[in-house]
Amino acid sequence: MTEPWTKDRGLEVIRAHQHIEAATLPILHALQDAFGCVPEEAIPLIADALNISRAEVHGVISFYHEFRSKPPGRHVLKLCRAEACQAMGGDILATAAEAKLSVHFGETSPDGAVTLEPVYCLGLCACAPSALLDGKPLGRLDRERLERIIEGAAR
């Protein structure tokens, strides 16, 4: 469960990882684990802690697909869009997920329940099509099962 952003908690998280050699990514991961995202307000604090410019911090955050600037919904569904899943009907599944949640990839459903994100390979290519729901692997998905999973998460 993530917590709302406060400057004090943000600083605490940053300080806990500041000592690591090349701490940028570990700090960003820790912030996202705590707050569900890397809030804009954290950027100057990270820059200060690591003695780098705010532009550099922004550059790192924006380079990596994983980091969000806004908290996600209560659940995050990462649906694989890569070739092995395409070969098993992944595109149909992607369209179904968007329709079921009334979102495009990268958005959160209107009720705040599920954020739908694309992912390019989960290493589950031998049980395609696949997805991760809050880190739990799901394989051999079909439209019906995916819709059931989405309904379960929305409850």
Added chain:
Amino acid sequence: MTRIYIPCDSGALAVGADEVAAAFESAARRRQIPLDIVRTGSRGLYWLEPMLEVETAKGRIAYGPVAIADVESLLDSGILSGGVHRLRLGVAEEIPFLKRQTRLTFARCGIVQPLSIEDYRAHGGTAGLRRALAMGPAGIVEEIVQSGLRGRGGAGFPTGIKWKTAREAEGAQKYIVCNADEGDSGTYADRMIMEGDPFLLIEGMVIAGIAVGATRGYIYLRSEYPHARRILVAAIAAAQRANLLGKSVAGSGFDFGIELCVGAGAYVCGEETSLLESLEGRRGMVRAKPPLPAHHGLFGMPTVVNNVISLASVPSIVERGATFYRDFGMGRSRGTMPIQLGGNVRHPGLFEAGFGLTLGEIVDDIGGGTASGRPVRAVQVGGPLGAYFPRALFDTPFDYEAFAAHDGMIGHGGVVVFDDTVDMARQAHFAMEFCALESCGKCTPCRIGAVRGAETIARIRKGERIAENLMLVEDLCNTMKYGSLCALGGAVPYPVMSAIRHFPEDFRRVAAE
């Protein structure tokens, strides 16, 4: 007490292995049967997952794919003594898909408990390290050179030469960096080793460290593998407790420590110089080579960057000798390769074998054709940057040079099968879109080329000036192939041009309609 084995590999978890294990536990409790459920990695026969194995006097008897609904009937059939059931597969090692393999790197995967160092040792683990210590650093490097091992991540560079270069380089601190950013679609061998036999990777890194004089190691793991992450964290801690890592590893006088670093969803970070930038905490921008990482790598120090499977191949090479390993394979591709079958294939799974099987044998014979039952139309080998092969090229042997001769690559060994419903113009379009999405942006051919390539293929798919636009794409692919800084822009022409060359009808479809 009967012992049953149920995988906890994420491929098995994805199809319900945890739920099946829980159902067995509660059914056994209800029936008052003492049952010891042991969680292992996966054997890699994924169409049979969740596959459970029962320990009997005749060996491990396998059953699969097991659903929760099968648990009661399995117990009724007396599976705890290897009883007959419609899901019974027989002794695991005798299943043809497994029996035909040469399992060197994956010898323990699916058999041992991933986090038990006792189990690891009982099944031959650390024998390579013991032999390595007896050989000494120079001896290890020579053994790896002689084995003919080439980088299993995709580039196929001789591992021994890389180690020799790093060993001879001057530096106050040297590093072993394990590239566990397994981003290629269709590949999961790294994941299986990290989840199923993590000490093997650790042992390989320790041996590499001793060989080149590095005391520090990093594993750069992709964030899309949360389960592998949990297992690696626990495995590193267990290895430290067992003195497989730390000060004077196994009493040898050599120090070696490993830190785990998690990526953040950038495909390009699988490229070694981009990975080093990312490890150092920056945007994963590709570095120009030279200088080579072996001279000027992590934090400017001599660094060996090796793929998980390259490092995991090392202990058995050192233990059994270069000649033993080199005797498998063909031409300049020596040893074994874990081939990973995925996508629309009847028998998806991991098949470790010496190089030289033909693509047709792999897809039709081992893979059993498509899962949909329709004809196989195209096979993409080597990830999103690998070429699409038509049936006409199914006589190509699985070998670095043979695939290169057909403007393709074996890459990390992923084989993704498509049936005859595939639209190859769409696949070519996707390859360019993916490159545009993942380009680090440092070099122009990749940054601009991928965007323009995707736009041009989109026009072709709409039927706009097809012949002229195809010429433009080919010209662009040449620029990208020869002008890009790394393999992302440099190899995306493989899937694009192979689709155009081998499946031209898909690019003229709209015009014909």
